[in-house]
Amino acid sequence: MSGFGLVVEGVRYAYADTEALRGVTVAIAAGESVALIGRNGAGKTTLTRLLVALLRPAAGRVAVGDWDVGGKRPDEMARRVGYVFQHADQQLFARSVREDVAFGPRRLGGDEGPVTAVLEELGLATYADIHPYDVPAPVRKLVALAGVLAMEPGVLILDEPTAGLGAAQCEVVAGALRRRNQRGVTLLVISHDLGFVAETADRVVVMEAGRIAGDQAARAFLYDVPALAALGLRPPVTARIGIALQLPGAPIRAVDVAAAMQGVQWKQMSE
Amino acid sequence: MTARVSLAGVSFSYAGAGRAALSGVSLEIAAGEIAFVSGASGAGASTLLLVATGLAPRLVGGTLTGQRTIGARRCGIVFARPWTQLTGLCSTVRDEVAFGPACAGRPIAEVMAATARAMEQLGVAHLADRDPAHLSGGELQRVVVAAALALEPELLALDDPAAELDPVGADALYAFLPSLAAAGTAILLATPDEERAARVATHLIVLERGAVVFAGNPAGAMDTRVGAIARAAGCPPPYPPDVPALLARIAPDAGGRAHDTSDAPPAGSGPGTGAAAR
Numbered sequence: 001m002s003g004f005g006l007v008v009e010g011v012r013y014a015y016a017d018t019e020a021l022r023g024v025t026v027a028i029a030a031g032e033s034v035a036l037i038g039r040n041g042a043g044k045t046t047l048t049r050l051l052v053a054l055l056r057p058a059a060g061r062v063a064v065g066d067w068d069v070g071g072k073r074p075d076e077m078a079r080r081v082g083y084v085f086q087h088a089d090q091q092l093f094a095r096s097v098r099e100d101v102a103f104g105p106r107r108l109g110g111d112e113g114p115v116t117a118v119l120e121e122l123g124l125a126t127y128a129d130i131h132p133y134d135v136p137a138p139v140r141k142l143v144a145l146a147g148v149l150a151m152e153p154g155v156l157i158l159d160e161p162t163a164g165l166g167a168a169q170c171e172v173v174a175g176a177l178r179r180r181n182q183r184g185v186t187l188l189v190i191s192h193d194l195g196f197v198a199e200t201a202d203r204v205v206v207m208e209a210g211r212i213a214g215d216q217a218a219r220a221f222l223y224d225v226p227a228l229a230a231l232g233l234r235p236p237v238t239a240r241i242g243i244a245l246q247l248p249g250a251p252i253r254a255v256d257v258a259a260a261m262q263g264v265q266w267k268q269m270s271e
Numbered sequence: 272m273t274a275r276v277s278l279a280g281v282s283f284s285y286a287g288a289g290r291a292a293l294s295g296v297s298l299e300i301a302a303g304e305i306a307f308v309s310g311a312s313g314a315g316a317s318t319l320l321l322v323a324t325g326l327a328p329r330l331v332g333g334t335l336t337g338q339r340t341i342g343a344r345r346c347g348i349v350f351a352r353p354w355t356q357l358t359g360l361c362s363t364v365r366d367e368v369a370f371g372p373a374c375a376g377r378p379i380a381e382v383m384a385a386t387a388r389a390m391e392q393l394g395v396a397h398l399a400d401r402d403p404a405h406l407s408g409g410e411l412q413r414v415v416v417a418a419a420l421a422l423e424p425e426l427l428a429l430d431d432p433a434a435e436l437d438p439v440g441a442d443a444l445y446a447f448l449p450s451l452a453a454a455g456t457a458i459l460l461a462t463p464d465e466e467r468a469a470r471v472a473t474h475l476i477v478l479e480r481g482a483v484v485f486a487g488n489p490a491g492a493m494d495t496r497v498g499a500i501a502r503a504a505g506c507p508p509p510y511p512p513d514v515p516a517l518l519a520r521i522a523p524d525a526g527g528r529a530h531d532t533s534d535a536p537p538a539g540s541g542p543g544t545g546a547a548a549r
Contacts, residue, residue, distance in 0.1 A: 137312070166312055167494075
């Protein structure tokens with residue numbers, strides 16, 4: 001699956017009297033992996049909803065590949081862009097986990113496609129015959145993601161995909177996203193979880209008060225302590241270890257940090 | 272210390288469920304303690320919060336066996352999804368926060384004082400006249416925590432209380448918990464955010480399939496991301512729970528700066544500027 005580029009040009013959007021986007025311009029190339037971060041209310045979710053035609057801009061242009069989103073309906077956009085809401089319960093409705101995950105591929109006119117493989121990839125096989133509302137909330141979140149992955153879209157947009165997930169589940173999600181990005185799928189992920197950003201993103205776009213406030217390589221951003229502090233953030237644990245030990249290459253993924261630390265001498269604990 | 276809740280051999284099953292959500296749980300939470308309930312999803316952490324605060328089976332149904340003693344005169348709970356906790360009856364944040372103490376029949380002056388204090392503590396005083404239905408997820412989560420605090424609970428159960436908050440808001444909420452505990456509240460905290468929980472927890476309770484598999488001091492006992500990196504990097508057990516503990520485990524002759532500089536910007540800490548740690 002090849003990805004599609006995303007283009008947002010001079011976009012403005014307002015909810016009643018509250019201006020959520022105040023002239024946003026950003027371009028994401030096909031196959032890029034981008035994290036969108038910023039405080040509550042910065043406009044992140046609004047921006048991503050414009051990319052799937054769930055909202056229409058008051059001004060400006062939005063495009064996905066060669067499609068002008070302004071001329072498309074949300075169901076048409078679903079052929080190119082998979083969107084996972086922050087709250088999974090908003091997009092689950094079938095009688096079993098398997099049925100829910102299979103809904104998308106069937107709706108697109110194909111067979112079930114990779115439903116079984118995706119269920120296994122996300123550790124959901126044991127839940128396949130259970131009603132989505134009878135599984136724990138974090139598992140529901142994975143079910144919503146599975147439903148989108150099963151459609152094999154060229155662009156994945158995820159809104160806080162790890163909120164409420166345990167560490168092992170975050171690893172599963174990160175792995176699933178990395179594999180698709182390696183196959184060319186474009187990723188745009190809203191996340192407060194800089195540890196997850198470190199594992200999945202190559203580039204970080206920062207939003208503040210409805211505007212783009214920063215845009216740089218993830219590796220540089222996550223090591224930039226003063227810039228992060230200005231946003232009320234601090235580096236993820238991987239970068240904090242990298243900074244403290246001056247690890248070469250500024251690794252941000254856990255596996256790279258552990259590899260860079262091979263050869264470190266450890267104190268033996270007496271107890 | 273005063274036990275705010277104690278469980279002895281407590282098991283709990285939801286109506287119609289195939290297996291028990293909690294089985295044979297024994298624990299005691301005292302005033303001033305912050306107990307971090309950890310476990311994979313479905314392990315029973317949220318159920319433990321419902322049982323400890325008396326909401327299960329009283330409100331959610333099901334069957335409880337074993338001995339449960341709730342010593343706290345008032346219990347508060349904050350659910351993981353804040354919008355499920357709104358009364359639906361209040362058109363302002365102030366009324367929403369005041370709802371609990373007002374229903375408890377306290378004099379109006381006390382209700383308003385507790386409401387103002389709780390809104391101040393959670394940083395939502397500026398939202399007092401807003402409609403709760405029009406708040407963002409992060410704002411709403413703070414309002415719901417304020418509503419629980421306005422009850423002045425002696426036992427407070429928090430189920431992933433910062434899931435909707437940005438990192439600044441989450442840090443502020445967690446930083447507030449020790450002072451709340453110091454004032455005498457017992458806190459039960461369930462969250463996948465082990466790094467923040469590790470900073471404040473005085474006790475760790477690990478659940479697996481509804482059973483307690485560890486209860487005690489969190490130091491050295493938490494299976495954290497830092498611990499996993501340390502393990503992969505060849506560190507012998509016990510695995511350090513956070514970055515300062517990891518750095519403290521590195522032998523002095525290993526080189527590197529070996530202190531956590533993330534709170535104080537170091538000079539020249541940009542990518543690739545340093546020497547190898549080995």
